[in-house]
Amino acid sequence: MDFSNQLGLLGSLDEKLNEKTLEENSSATTPFSLSAWQAKDVLRAIDCQWIEQLAQHAKEDNPALYMAGALCSAYLGAGHICIDLTILWQRPAEGIAAEELQTKLKHSGVNSVSAWCDVLRSSSLVSSAESVVERPMVLAGTRLYLYRYYHYEQQVLNYLKGQFDVAPFAVDAGLLATLFPKKADAVDWQKVAVANAASLPFSVISGGPGTGKTTTVTKLLALLVAQSMAEGKVLRIELAAPTGKAAARLTESISKAKADLPLSDEVKLAIPEQASTLHRLLGSDFGRSRFKHNKNNPLHLDVLLVDEVSMVDLPMMAKLIDAMPPHARLILLGDKDQLASVEAGSVLGDLSYGIENVYFQPEWAAHLGRLTGENLVPFGNSSAPAISRALTLLRTSYRFDANSGIGHLAKAMNAGDDQGVLRCLQSDYADVAWRVPEEGQTKADIATLAKGYDDYWDAVRQKLDIAELYAVFSRYQILTAVRQGEFGVEKVNAQLEHYFYQRGRVKDPHVWYPGKAVMLTRNDAALGLFNGDIGLCMPDEFQRLRVWFMQPDGSFTGLLPSRLSEFEVVFAMTVHKSQGSEFDRVALLLPMTPSPVLTKELLYTGITRAKKSFTLWGSSRLIRSAASTRIQRYSGLISELWY
Numbered sequence: 285m286d287f288s289n290q291l292g293l294l295g296s297l298d299e300k301l302n303e304k305t306l307e308e309n310s311s312a313t314t315p316f317s318l319s320a321w322q323a324k325d326v327l328r329a330i331d332c333q334w335i336e337q338l339a340q341h342a343k344e345d346n347p348a349l350y351m352a353g354a355l356c357s358a359y360l361g362a363g364h365i366c367i368d369l370t371i372l373w374q375r376p377a378e379g380i381a382a383e384e385l386q387t388k389l390k391h392s393g394v395n396s397v398s399a400w401c402d403v404l405r406s407s408s409l410v411s412s413a414e415s416v417v418e419r420p421m422v423l424a425g426t427r428l429y430l431y432r433y434y435h436y437e438q439q440v441l442n443y444l445k446g447q448f449d450v451a452p453f454a455v456d457a458g459l460l461a462t463l464f465p466k467k468a469d470a471v472d473w474q475k476v477a478v479a480n481a482a483s484l485p486f487s488v489i490s491g492g493p494g495t496g497k498t499t500t501v502t503k504l505l506a507l508l509v510a511q512s513m514a515e516g517k518v519l520r521i522e523l524a525a526p527t528g529k530a531a532a533r534l535t536e537s538i539s540k541a542k543a544d545l546p547l548s549d550e551v552k553l554a555i556p557e558q559a560s561t562l563h564r565l566l567g568s569d570f571g572r573s574r575f576k577h578n579k580n581n582p583l584h585l586d587v588l589l590v591d592e593v594s595m596v597d598l599p600m601m602a603k604l605i606d607a608m609p610p611h612a613r614l615i616l617l618g619d620k621d622q623l624a625s626v627e628a629g630s631v632l633g634d635l636s637y638g639i640e641n642v643y644f645q646p647e648w649a650a651h652l653g654r655l656t657g658e659n660l661v662p663f664g665n666s667s668a669p670a671i672s673r674a675l676t677l678l679r680t681s682y683r684f685d686a687n688s689g690i691g692h693l694a695k696a697m698n699a700g701d702d703q704g705v706l707r708c709l710q711s712d713y714a715d716v717a718w719r720v721p722e723e724g725q726t727k728a729d730i731a732t733l734a735k736g737y738d739d740y741w742d743a744v745r746q747k748l749d750i751a752e753l754y755a756v757f758s759r760y761q762i763l764t765a766v767r768q769g770e771f772g773v774e775k776v777n778a779q780l781e782h783y784f785y786q787r788g789r790v791k792d793p794h795v796w797y798p799g800k801a802v803m804l805t806r807n808d809a810a811l812g813l814f815n816g817d818i819g820l821c822m823p824d825e826f827q828r829l830r831v832w833f834m835q836p837d838g839s840f841t842g843l844l845p846s847r848l849s850e851f852e853v854v855f856a857m858t859v860h861k862s863q864g865s866e867f868d869r870v871a872l873l874l875p876m877t878p879s880p881v882l883t884k885e886l887l888y889t890g891i892t893r894a895k896k897s898f899t900l901w902g903s904s905r906l907i908r909s910a911a912s913t914r915i916q917r918y919s920g921l922i923s924e925l926w927y
């Protein structure tokens with residue numbers, strides 16, 4: 285979390301408050317002691333620091349304001365865009381009982397949510413959403429935001445609302461029929477998705493693993509390209525994804541899917557394959573949060589396709605939208621059920637909130653029915669909000685058939701069906717296994733887990749070409765749910781390296797060695813590498829060890845290890861870091877003790893990283909509890925778009 289977001293605004297607040305110095309204000313009594321909540325880990329040091337500074341500047345004796353502000357800051361740290369005072373009143377946070385919060389508020393004269401809102405509205409630190417001015421916080425109804433995040437949310441909402449009234453673009457139904465020649469009995473949602481996205485300036489296509497997202501958007505791009513060619517126009521298309529790995533996968537999938545298109549080579553050639561990271565597309569100057577491309581210097585494109593959108597946080601989405609030229613189309617692709625972004629927001633989840641049940645407004649269902657020849661009347665819903673028009677959900681997985689344990693397990697986990705998950709783990713599926721780790725057995729478990737890397741060590745010994753080695757490495761991955769503790773990523777990596785050392789595969793785990801696998805933990809401006817990029821250490825032709833990174837175009841760059849500053853070993857990685865990647869074989873390790881990070885989204889994301897085999901390591905108690913725990917992130921997007 286970028287704490288400067290909170291503290292940064294104090295700079296401008298400073299000026300507005302007549303350059304009062306901290307010395308002058310040092311007599312200001314901190315109006316409410318936050319230390320009790322900090323001691324319970326409800327607040328972080330940064331939340332308290334921020335509020336104390338605000339209190340010193342504003343000199344308002346207003347505990348109810350500072351309580352709300354501190355919680356707003358803490359919730360942002362946990363990934364929420366705002367807090368809703370109505371919800372907070374009943375359920376403040378883990379570690380604070382509603383009674384405790386309400387008693388504290390009552391002591392400061394606040395007896396209800398509306399009284400709390402009145403107190404906030406009267407403060408010089410809070411702007412009202414009706415007439416926003418630059419103050420540290422904004423109150424919109426009962427939702428309280430830090431100013432910057434309110435602004436990001438408004439940017440996204442204003443963009444979306446601006447797209448809803450655009451008249452649909454013409455779509456060549458004949459071309460659509462060429463691209464989807466077979467008539468299936470059930471609705472062909474891929475065809476509907478293409479017709480929908482081709483009709484609109486903004487669209488979202490969501491689907492689980494193997495539901496044909498890439499196949500579908502490749503056909504969509506083909507349709508757009510062919511239509512433009514027919515009009516004698518050249519379409520500028522850009523492909524992007526949040527991470528280097530996801531961009532490389534998109535490049536690979538699009539180039540494969542293009543080969544099967546039933547269209548001319550001329551059309552195929554005009555569809556780009558090369559995807560870049562969002563940072564690169566927007567012109568990152570790394571350390572800074574500003575990008576080269578923005579409203580004043582928009583991207584030079586007509587169509588932008590962004591994959592793995594579940595990983596895109598609200599600030600990045602706002603910056604992306606800001607850089608879109610007004611005439612361009614934006615197509616978002618992702619799996620709405622995956623873990624939300626590491627940083628604040630759950631943009632794809634919020635946009636797709638009602639996608640499972642709501643479907644299209646009746647006239648839009650009729651429009652798409654005419655284009656596709658599908659009977660979409662049953663999917664018309666007169667109460668569907670405007671956003672529903674932009675969404676299509678792909679429902680059939682072509683990767684996992686009826687016999688696939690991974691498919692069934694993912695489905696049960698996604699539905700939060702804890703009994704179904706256990707039944708699936710106990711069944712005889714060839715592609716799913718379950719192990720319950722026991723205390724004191726870690727050594728044996730690590731040996732079992734390490735066996736998955738046998739192929740990789742063979743490849744290292746044979747000094748395979750780096751591209752082949754990379755491919756072998758990418759087939760197997762150990763995932764962990766947590767960073768610390770038993771079965772946390774740090775300990776597991778150390779234990780694996782030690783095991784490889786004992787087996788003679790690694791001479792000295794404390795120095796660079798052939799086969800060492802690392803993941804960068806920070807963007808590196810000088811090297812043009814990104815957080816999450818994976819490097820494999822192997823000698824070059826002069827027998828000098830280099831760490832090889834795959835570039836988005838599939839080529840490899842070898843760097844001297846001394847040039848890398850922030851990285852970690854990656855024989856195991858967290859599920860968070862695995863988003864955007866897939867592996868043939870996955871072992872997912874749950875911690876030994878309960879953890880708030882164990883949610884159905886985390887396990888679903890871990891399960892769906894596996895293509896051919898999946899082993900879950902964890903107790904039935906923790907698996908059941910995770911299946912029944914959903915991540916919820918507060919924002920105003922759902923209420924503004926869906927109600």
Ligand SMILES: Nc1ncnc2c1ncn2[C@@H]1O[C@H](COP(=O)(O)OP(=O)(O)OP(=O)(O)O)[C@@H](O)[C@H]1O
Nearest residue numbers: 474491492493494495496497498499500537682683
């Ligand atoms: N309509 C279809 N009929 C048959 N096979 C299909 C269909 N659509 C996609 N496939 C196949 O299913 C597989 C997965 O498709 P694709 O890669 O497009 O899905 P995806 O949703 O992008 O997958 P991922 O989860 O890997 O991102 C591919 O082998 C593809 O050829």
